[in-house]
Amino acid sequence: MTPRRASEQLVAAALERLGSRPARVVDVGTGTGAIAVAIATAAPTAHVFATDTSRCAVALARRNARRHGVDHRVTVRHGDLLDPVPGRIDLVVANLPYLPAAHAGRYPDLAAEPAHAVFARGDGLEPYRRLLAACERRLAEDAWIILQLHRRVLSSTAGELPALRRRLEQPRPLGEHLPGLAAA
DSSP states (O other): OOOOHHHHHHHHHHHHHHTTSOEEEEEETOTTSHHHHHHHHHOTTEEEEEEESOHHHHHHHHHHHHHTTOTTTEEEEESSTTTTOOSOEEEEEEOOOOEEGGGGGGOGGGTTSOHHHHEESTTSOHHHHHHHHHHHHHEEEEEEEEEEETTEEEEEEGGGHHHHHHHHHSOOOTTOOOTTOOBO
């Protein structure tokens, strides 16, 4: 998937949270690895795990990490969400599919993108629901999660995940942003 302006904002928000401290970061749904590579390049004390369910995306992300000279600090793994990542996690970033697959025809500007990177079954938000559930089990109270959703960047501490989950579930018209969440 082609990185967009919101992806740059996602990276900036992650870098703001990281500062100069050593950290373990997970880029969930890494795709090309652009976000993982950008974070590793700008945060030399971070180790970034990049996960994706697509073997082709994993191969591409590995090539991109190598091409940018950060493959010693970017570990790309095939698997679902946080499953391939061992140990503690300080920061999760994600740009997952969120648009309903049934509405794909309403987004002709996304026709060139891999459908599985943009569209999901049902209301489109199941990948985020699953990620938040995984974060509740894996993150320490002081960890952060930063999401790119509906062209916005949303951030939350691990301790605030229940509130983030409730907001995610609020009904909203098609295309409306999630109300009331902290934008990074």
